[in-house]
Amino acid sequence: MSFRQALVTLPARRSVRIGVSLLIIAFLGLFWTTGFNYERPAKVEAASLRSPKGAGKVAPATLQKEQRQLKTSLNKKLIAGNYIVIDVTNNRLVLRTRDTVVREAKCSTGSGIRLKEGGEKGREWQFDTPRGMFRVLQKVEDPVWKKPDWAFVEEQEPVPSDPRLRMEPDMMGEYGLHLGHGYLIHGTLYERLLGRSVTHGCVRLGRDDLRAVYAASKIGTPVIIY
Amino acid sequence: MRRARSGRRSSFIDGLVSLGLVLALLGAAKSGKAPATKDKPPAGGSTTQLASANAQLRRQLDLATGDTFYYTLDPVRRVLRFMYQGNLLFERNLLDVEVGTRRGFLGKGAAPKDWAERVWSSGALEPPRESNAPELDASSQNYKTQRDEYLVPPTPEEAFPAPEVWRIRYTGGMAVEVHGVTDTTVTRPGFFKSLGQQFSDSMKALVSTKNDAVRIRLYLPRPESDMLYRSVPPETRFTILPVS
Numbered sequence: 001m002s003f004r005q006a007l008v009t010l011p012a013r014r015s016v017r018i019g020v021s022l023l024i025i026a027f028l029g030l031f032w033t034t035g036f037n038y039e040r041p042a043k044v045e046a047a048s049l050r051s052p053k054g055a056g057k058v059a060p061a062t063l064q065k066e067q068r069q070l071k072t073s074l075n076k077k078l079i080a081g082n083y084i085v086i087d088v089t090n091n092r093l094v095l096r097t098r099d100t101v102v103r104e105a106k107c108s109t110g111s112g113i114r115l116k117e118g119g120e121k122g123r124e125w126q127f128d129t130p131r132g133m134f135r136v137l138q139k140v141e142d143p144v145w146k147k148p149d150w151a152f153v154e155e156q157e158p159v160p161s162d163p164r165l166r167m168e169p170d171m172m173g174e175y176g177l178h179l180g181h182g183y184l185i186h187g188t189l190y191e192r193l194l195g196r197s198v199t200h201g202c203v204r205l206g207r208d209d210l211r212a213v214y215a216a217s218k219i220g221t222p223v224i225i226y
Numbered sequence: 227m228r229r230a231r232s233g234r235r236s237s238f239i240d241g242l243v244s245l246g247l248v249l250a251l252l253g254a255a256k257s258g259k260a261p262a263t264k265d266k267p268p269a270g271g272s273t274t275q276l277a278s279a280n281a282q283l284r285r286q287l288d289l290a291t292g293d294t295f296y297y298t299l300d301p302v303r304r305v306l307r308f309m310y311q312g313n314l315l316f317e318r319n320l321l322d323v324e325v326g327t328r329r330g331f332l333g334k335g336a337a338p339k340d341w342a343e344r345v346w347s348s349g350a351l352e353p354p355r356e357s358n359a360p361e362l363d364a365s366s367q368n369y370k371t372q373r374d375e376y377l378v379p380p381t382p383e384e385a386f387p388a389p390e391v392w393r394i395r396y397t398g399g400m401a402v403e404v405h406g407v408t409d410t411t412v413t414r415p416g417f418f419k420s421l422g423q424q425f426s427d428s429m430k431a432l433v434s435t436k437n438d439a440v441r442i443r444l445y446l447p448r449p450e451s452d453m454l455y456r457s458v459p460p461e462t463r464f465t466i467l468p469v470s
Contacts, residue, residue, distance in 0.1 A: 013269065018402075031424070032329060032427070033329050033330060034328070035328070035424055036326030036327060036424075036441055037326060037327050037328075037329060037330070038324055038325065038326045039325045039326070040303075041301035041302045041325065042302055042321060042450060042465060044301045044302075044325045045300070045301055045466070045468055046304045046379065047342035047343065047467075048282075048342040048343055048466040048467065048468070049278045049279075049281070049282055049467075049468070050278065050279060050281070050340075050342075050343055051274050051277035051278035051281055052272075052273075052281055058277065059274050060272060060275070060276060063273065063276035064275055066280050067276065067280050067283065069281035070284060070287055071282060071283065071285055074283065074287055074290060077290045077311050077312035077313070078312055078313060079313050085315045085316070087457050089382055089386065089457055090382050090456050090457055090458040091357075091382060093316065094316070098313070098314065102436065106364075111359060111376070111379055112359030113359050113360060113361075114356055114359070114360075114361040114362070114364060114438075115361075115362050115364060116361065116362065116363045116365070117364055117365065118363050118364055118365025118366065119365050131459055132293060133311065134295075135308065137257065139326050144392055154368065154373070155240055156364055156370070164343055186400055193378065195380075195381060195382070196378070196379050196380070196381055197377075197379055197382070197385070198379050198396075200345050205470055212469065217238060222313075224310050224313070224315060226295055226308075226310070226315065226457065226459045
């Protein structure tokens with residue numbers, strides 16, 4: 001039988017048709033079971049608000065009391081007033097309240113570089129801006145940079161024993177907001193680098209944005225970094 | 227006579243299979259889009275509503291306690307919120323939302339019944355963001371050359387290019403899939419592209435161990451989708467919660 005003859009006669013054979021049909025049904029069955037049912041959004045919302053089993057047996061007064069307690073606990077967690085939100089990957093800072101965005105700004109955050117000292121001491125530093133919740137611990141005008149050891153290691157200079165040799169004024173802009181553990185929100189001489197991850201962990205802002213954020217913050221203002 | 231009958235039976239079977247094929251293709255490619263109409267409120271009066279509201283508040287409190295960031299999705303209002311300890315960090319209005327649960331075979335691979343009421347945790351970004359930040363040894367001879375290369379680091383867009391489609395996969399089978407849309411007048415894929423996606427999903431389900439039981443598709447303008455991809459912190463949590 002030639003190929004052309006087979007092409008014409010094979011589909012006519014019942015066994016072939018049944019085999020192909022079964023294959024198609026199996027394939028469709030597989031396709032069906034591995035697929036997704038897409039739900040209506042309102043049905044999804046209703047499912048997310050299902051009441052737990054046995055809810056009907058609890059007295060309404062008990063449920064109302066529980067609701068008041070839950071709301072009180074939740075409200076205690078909400079920040080009253082301004083807070084600062086910093087996105088370290090996109091290098092964006094937002095000053096906001098619970099309902100409103102007050103100001104958005106470009107900033108610079110930690111470069112992620114790991115610096116090794118080498119030699120006998122063998123110290124290492126990781127230049128990341130940490131994630132989490134912080135608070136403004138101190139507000140400073142005309143902050144002076146007290147250079148840490150890594151700043152000398154980075155320049156391949158000897159670390160001075162005289163603390164006066166560590167002081168560098170006019171490097172950090174007009175204002176500084178201390179967040180603890182050596183991290184600050186401060187200004188910069190290098191505004192062209194804002195938007196890039198270039199710092200050693202601190203958060204740098206441009207002059208106008210720094211003025212606005214400094215004026216809107218007080219001791220205890222939350223700073224959330226992600 | 228026998229040959230005529232068998233001929234008619236064969237044609238009948240062929241016809242059934244063809245009809246089944248067409249129906250299955252139409253059903254598989256169904257986008258599931260429906261107007262955002264409200265379902266009727268649950269029966270049972272105020273006790274049930276109170277219990278339901280309390281369950282929602284307990285979930286909010288559970289999310290607000292602890293040190294992990296989390297997303298909440300309101301699928302009806304199409305709002306995605308990013309939160310920390312009960313406080314809003316940012317909110318995104320979505321172009322569209324699709325919420326899909328896997329059908330499964332004899333219950334295997336199907337979505338858990340309480341998937342919409344749960345808090346999903348241990349989210350992992352897919353594809354992961356790879357950091358290219360270098361290690362510099364200040365004692366090495368070519369240290370200054372290496373350091374000078376990083377005096378002007380890349381922008382976030384250059385350092386972490388975002389794909390058009392990316393996911394956050396949660397332990398237990400939940401995946402939040404974000405689609406960055408360039409043409410915001412058309413959000414969901416058409417019939418043939420949807421069919422192709424379904425076929426691709428089925429093939430992946432056969433060979434991959436990462437099988438989603440629930441898949442939530444979010445559609446955002448491409449720039450916002452890219453920024454969202456870059457900003458996802460490790461270990462995020464996720465739940466469905468209407469905006470109150």
